């Protein structure tokens with residue numbers, strides 16, 4: 001475990017409980033979404049007590065909705081209620097995604113969204129809904145026209161998702177912080 005990979009922070013549990021409550025209230029009025037996973041195995045990915053040490057790679061995911069950034073939060077894949085850590089998770093906001101697994105296997109962007117508990121499809125990304133054809137996806141700077149859920153998470157895969165116009169050529173992500 002490295003310095004940036006602290007265990008699930010206990011001090012934050014009260015705050016998170018409050019946030020969870022407010023999320024619960026706010027989502028009741030929002031469009032139907034998958035529930036945020038609370039420790040159950042998702043897509044064959046379990047939520048473990050410690051981080052897997054066999055397969056450790058990083059990706060960056062950036063989402064914009066009509067040109068405005070949609071923040072990817074910290075602690076995706078770290079359900080406070082279960083005090084565990086999914087093999088795909090975030091440690092901080094900003095879109096840096098960690099795959100830390102006890103074994104080698106293929107991980108996809110769809111797996112990441114499933115663990116986040118947010119939708120990803122041709123016409124939706126997180127809370128944004130767009131017309132078919134209006135979700136523009138880039139992988140390592142190149143336009144990607146396939147199913148965004150199938151984008152493979154490799155070391156330093158740089159993914160940009162633009163929901164609706166105006167569209168812009170994504171700025172390459174380079175701030176890997178030595179990871």
Ligand SMILES: [Zn+2]
Pocket residue numbers: 056057058098099100179
């Ligand atoms: Zn990491």
